[in-house]
Amino acid sequence: MHRSRDEIEGETLAAKVASSITDERTMAAWILPPTAIRAAARQQGDEKPARILSAEIEEHVRDPDSGSTLRCDVTLRGKKTAVVAIEMKRPEVADVRDPVMTVDAHKKAASRGLVWYGTCNFKEIALWSTHDGPRPTSPLFVHPLVTDLTHSSKATLKKNRDALGSQWMTFIDRVELLLDEVEANQLERERSAPPQVSDLRDAVHEAAQEAAVRIAEAVQHDQSFHDQIVEILSDQFGVSVKLDPTKPEQLEDDSLQVAEIACFVVATRLMVYTALRASGLRDGRFKLDALDVPARATDPARVAQTLQGFYDHARYHTGDFEVQFTPGPLDDVAFVPSASQAASDVGRRWDSLIRLISDSDWSGPAEYVPGLYESLLDEEHRHATGVHYTPEPVAEIAAAYAIERGNDVVMDPAAGAGTFVSMCVDRKTLLGSSHEQALSETYAVELAEFAASLTGLNLVLANSKADTAYPRVVVSDFFKLAPGGATQLVLPETGKVFMPTQIDAVVGNPPYIRFENISQDERRHIHELLSKVHAEDKIAFPNFTGKADLWAFFVARATQYLRPGGRLAFVLSWSLLSSNYGDAVLSFLGRYFQIDAIIDSKIERFFAAKQNTLLLLARKVDDPGTVANEPNPHIDPEHQIRFVRLKRPVAELVDSTLPRGQRAEDLIDEIFKSGGNASDADDVRWDINLIRQSELVERSDSMTIEDFEQ
Known part of the structure; x- marks a missing residue:
């Protein structure tokens, strides 16, 4: 060819x-x-x-x-x-x-x-x-x-x-x-989770669309209402929402975000009511009327008054749940009057939402509440506020390590939807505590009212048959509370709630927000607070920089609450091991804590944040004394930290056949019995390296207000 x-x-x-x-x-x-x-x-x-x-x-x-x-x-x-x-x-x-x-x-x-x-x-x-x-x-x-x-x-x-x-x-x-x-x-x-979580989100969104119109009108006509909402969003979300009447499209978006949060808070009260009604009918303790609102109502005040009647009805017949059925500022936002007096279908939308809630089973809140919490905020707001749901298996590990006895006093300083505190309550009851006692010894602090309402929902519905249900959920900035100090929470049985002074365990997932991104007033307050504690209690806080995340300050502040021997179990950013301020935190921990383990994963992130995370497990030791730059004599110089790198998903390592709150017991035992290093080289579950604590951390210098970046 x-x-x-x-x-x-x-x-x-x-x-x-x-x-x-x-x-x-x-x-x-x-x-x-x-x-x-x-x-x-x-x-x-x-x-x-x-x-x-x-x-x-x-x-x-x-x-x-x-x-x-x-x-x-x-x-x-x-x-x-x-x-x-x-x-x-x-x-x-x-x-x-x-x-x-x-x-x-x-x-x-x-x-x-x-x-x-x-x-x-x-x-x-x-x-x-x-x-x-x-x-x-x-x-x-x-x-x-x-x-x-x-x-x-x-x-x-x-x-x-x-x-x-x-x-x-x-x-x-x-x-x-x-x-x-x-x-x-x-x-x-999601479909199998009780109840229909996606349907609830859709119904809340429908109610919020109507409320957003009224909110936008009120913002345009009432400066004090505008300022109230801006303050709520700033305090609870750490973001600036202007609600600017001169920018209609942005005002519409901002109003809808506010409306969804407010309507969701109201919905959580109705979920508690529905669960209590079902429980009362089952055991005959009390009988609550079925929820109902006038579907043809066009005045939001009429819907709000109807719901208030149900709240009063529930308090009277149960003799309990005053906290859950006391409306807050976001309830007022959800039912703000229409400035234009225009007719709306507010009754129809709330009737639809109430029918969905009434027809659903709200038992087992731990299965659905965290997902509702994270899905309520869009990606931008979740990133700005550091809101990320920690999966239950990780909370299982934290609770199994931190809680040793049924009467341990526990605190989560940034509770979110209550994953950690509800896990701790379950663990305490497994260790011999009654549900009522476990609630009274578990403190949840949460800045955002909508998240705090979910924490309360999580704790109350964990056992709707209990004689009383007074969870210690404090809506506050953690840095505005003090050990032994009064809170704004008032309970029917005990009156004003005070923060505990000697806590056995601090657990949680503090927010991943740059310290420099919070307001100047908030930064100054934290500076002055830690300086005061340093002067009074001689705690040598880390010399942070302005690049630090807020979680670092949570570690420092939580230390003051823990008794000697008390345990700290925090999910933290990997920055602990890879940044200058992380070195400062490690130095601080090395002076006041015996660090037992730092756990991360080779194959998964613990949650869907934009950064890798780890689990810190540490025990507070006795006061090191006032001699600067000297190692703490109460820490064994040969004490070894276990650096654990998981090679399997956490969900596969905990025993899902056991009751909630007990599933990580064996896992914790095996990790601390392991010889580490070469002895675990062929373990398909993890690699464990042992490093002397004295070799890892540097000793901390005393903190003064000038040490911080203003």
């Missing part, structure tokens, strides 16, 4: 190009266009829009073990986040099942908190579950790419390039099917 000169030269050129391929980057670049083409076609066509929108090459990832930089050859990305990290090798170099590839790829995926990782040699690609570890027994699936490709020099042939592009798009199809399956499972969990 006669070949033209152009064909011969073309083949010669192809051979030269093929012979020049010496690394995977060139070959990996070929899969970028098919990824983008597929995404664009899905967006324009009738098919379901693409979930994977792009592929990126050579993203640099830090190895958490060695600190060196790894190269993630290809990362598949969705709209906002990475989905899969893929290790790319030439076909003549490695098999996709080669442990060398899986170990490297797993490390890259785990460092970024990805669920899946891939290994690819262009002949085929394997997808693996990060949860199965670096040496899994089998992949999720192996997908063919260029089946007869034995050497990278053949990759430039047109048929191979075409096959690669086509099969790569089919591979992405399979990954997206897995994404759909994960999402479907999540929706199924």
Whole structure:
């Protein structure tokens, strides 16, 4: 067969190009266009829009073990986040099942908190579950790419390039099917959670849309109402909401956010009422009327008065729950009168919301309250306020470590939706406390009224059969309270509630907000508070900088509440181990605490924050004395800290067959019995390294007000 000169030269050129391929980057670049083409076609066509929108090459990832930089050859990305990290090798170099590839790829995926990782040699690609570890027994699936490709020099042939592009798009199809399956499972969990959580959110949103119109009108006509809302949002969210009448679109958005929060707080009261009504009917203790509001009402004041009647009715017949049925400022916001006197369908919307609440089972609040809490705020507000729900298995570990006896006094200084305190109440009852006693010895402090209402809901409904239900939920800034000091909370049986002076356990997940981002008045107050404590109690607080997160100050302040021997269990930012102010916190902890363990995960983040987290477990020791820069004589100089790196999801390490509050007992025991280091090298659950505390932390200097960045 006669070949033209152009064909011969073309083949010669192809051979030269093929012979020049010496690394995977060139070959990996070929899969970028098919990824983008597929995404664009899905967006324009009738098919379901693409979930994977792009592929990126050579993203640099830090190895958490060695600190060196790894190269993630290809990362598949969705709209906002990475989905899969893929290790790319030439076909003549490695098999996709080669442990060398899986170990490297797993490390890259785990460092970024990805669920899946891939290994690819262009002949085929394997997808693996990060949860199965670096040496899994089998992949999720192996997908063919260029089946007869034995050497990278053949990759430039047109048929191979075409096959690669086509099969790569089919591979992405399979990954997206897995994404759909994960999402479907999540929706199924939401549907199975008691009650219909998504339906409740929708109903609250419907009521809020009507309320937002009235709120926007009132803001425009009443400066004092405007100022009240701005203050609530500033105090409870740490963000500035202007509610500017001259900017209608922004005013509409801000008013809706305020309305959703206010309507949600009212809804929590109705959820408590419904649960109590069901409980009273079951055991015959009392009989509450069915909730009902005039569906044709157009005046919000009439709806508010009707609900107030039900609150009074519940207090009278139960002889309890005064706190839960006392309206607050957000109730007034939800039912603010219409400035224009225009008719509205406020009655219909609240009738619809009440019907949903009345027809649902609100028992088992721990299963649904945290999700409601996190979903109420949009991503911007969650980030601004550091609101992130800590999964129950992590709270199980904290409670199992921190609470040793049924009569331990416990505090969460930033309670959120009450995950930690409800876990602690359950643990205390398992250790012999009655529900009523456990509530009286568990203190929750929360700045945001809507979050505090959820904490109260979580604690009250944990046992709606209890004779009394007076949870110590204090709506306040933690830094405006003091050990032994009075709070604004007044309970029917005991009167004004005072903060405890000697606490056995402090647990929680303090907010991840930059200290420099809170108001100047708040910064000054915290400075003066810690300086005063330093002068009176000689506690040498860390020399923080303005770059510190607010959680660091929570650690410092919580110390004053703990008795010697009391335990601290906090979920903190990884900045504790990777920042200058983290060094200062460690130095402080090393003087006043015996640090038992610092736990993090190789394969997952403890919650969906934008930063990695860890769990700090430490015991307060006796006063070190007043000699500056001297080690605390009450800490054994040979005491070793356990650095635990989990290799399995926390949910798989706790025993889900045991009652809530007991599921992490064995886990804690095994961690502290472990010899660590080489003895645990082959443990599939974790790596544990032992480091002497005296080698890790530096001794703290005394703090003065001038030490802080103003």
